[in-house]
Amino acid sequence: MMKMSENPTVALIGPGAIGTTIAAALHEVGRTPTICGRTAHERLVLRDDSGSVVVPGPVRTDPAEIKNPFDLVFLAVKSTQVEAAAPWLSALCSAETVVCVLQNGVEQKALVAPYVSGGTVLPSVVWFPAQREPDSVWLRAKARLTLPDTPATGVVLAALRDTRCSVDVAEDFTSVAWRKLLQNAVAGLMVLTGRRSGMFTRTDITELSLAYLRECLAVARAEGATLGDEVAQEIVDKFHQSPADLGTSILADRQAGQPLEWDCRNGVVQRYGRVHGIPTPLSDLIVPLLAAASDGPG
Ligand SMILES: NC(=O)c1ccc[n+]([C@@H]2O[C@H](COP(=O)([O-])OP(=O)(O)OC[C@H]3O[C@@H](n4cnc5c(N)ncnc54)[C@H](OP(=O)(O)O)[C@@H]3O)[C@@H](O)[C@H]2O)c1
Incomplete structure (x- = not known):
């Protein structure tokens, strides 16, 4: 009890x-x-x-x-x-x-x-x-x-x-948790550029982010999250509205040379994608780069 x-x-x-x-x-x-x-x-x-x-x-x-x-x-x-x-x-x-x-x-x-x-x-x-x-x-x-x-x-x-x-x-915690996960996954792109939220105002980064978020959304839905197509744009809009110097904890870790939470924030989409037979071509590029930035060698 x-x-x-x-x-x-x-x-x-x-x-x-x-x-x-x-x-x-x-x-x-x-x-x-x-x-x-x-x-x-x-x-x-x-x-x-x-x-x-x-x-x-x-x-x-x-x-x-x-x-x-x-x-x-x-x-x-x-x-x-x-x-x-x-x-x-x-x-x-x-x-x-x-x-x-x-x-x-x-x-x-x-x-x-x-x-x-x-x-x-x-x-x-x-x-x-x-x-x-x-x-x-x-x-x-x-x-x-x-x-x-x-x-x-x-x-x-x-x-x-x-x-x-x-x-x-x-009540539907699964959907809330996956929505935040999507936000985290796309924030991981900051590690690959060494830039903060301001970078999302670039048209090319906006397009990349939307494509990556659509990939993440497919996996989130297969895991039971109820999230509409509009979520991808809403998350990108939030980055557009953020202070340009707002970072993310995974970027802070990268800049401090610390191990990165790449697996729980980005690898998870690729892993569950494989379980559900969902192609994850963007994760297949992004995840190894984050993993290597975190864990090396080299
Ligand atoms: N920061 C954000 O804005 C934010 C927002 C949302 C979610 N999160 C998530 O929240 C979690 C925590 O992030 P954070 O940014 O708060 O990390 P953080 O600033 O690095 O804090 C981690 C703390 O844990 C301590 N620690 C490490 N190993 C320990 C151990 N073996 N025993 C006891 N304490 C230990 C660290 O000690 P030292 O002082 O020795 O390093 C540090 O005080 C992460 O999953 C992150 O993704 C962060």
Whole structure:
């Protein structure tokens, strides 16, 4: 039976761009989470147009310090870092724990479930852009998550109630998650040019993006997403309206020489395309280039 505490105990793994935003949202309302990371920090700082929030640390770096499991764990490491974060998940989770995964992709449950000691994995869609800077995180839009409508969702709603992070609950989460995946997939083109959102105003990049999005849409529909043809144009329109200097976390990783989330953001379309017998000629070009940029060799 799932415990539905109104004041769940909350831990957060991965105090990067997204993790700092959620930690600050909780701290502002007096629900500071236990923060678990890879790198020690005395404090976390979130800034936006209206000012900044300082979340007192320390960021814990040793899972052995954790003596009891938590009701709710937010997991905000990259999908490429889940295995390395497994000792944190073992220390923080029991069969009663809900692990809310704050990551891009449509495979969060399968990726994280092996590490949560029988706890419940709750996927999410993270809608807001946040950018790491040397001593702070820059939140570039209003914080917003979408969660599936499940019995576990209540614990996240309780933790984030009355915070700066709004939470929508979607009956058709599959469609919402694939829509975001399409946005992420096309944002991956920024890695191949080394340019930010401004590049989408080029006619040739607009045409390429629309063709790639139509390919992704066919796969998304085969996976059960209900998304109309208009979605491709809507996503491109959103890039046209974005600040020209707005990046994406996969571009930030490329520029920092870090491994890329190419598989969960782009490879997934090619993989599921193969399962469903859907040709993916653009993915067949884009995915190897992203994979090689991420993993080399060379
Ligand atoms: N940033 C965005 O705008 C955005 C928007 C929507 C979705 N997302 C998705 O959200 C997820 C998180 O992205 P992000 O941009 O927040 O990444 P990020 O800034 O790189 O944050 C990841 C955090 O995890 C920490 N970490 C790495 N390995 C760890 C380990 N073994 N144990 C504990 N902590 C560990 C990192 O520590 P270090 O400080 O040592 O690196 C860092 O604090 C990704 O799936 C991304 O695609 C991001």
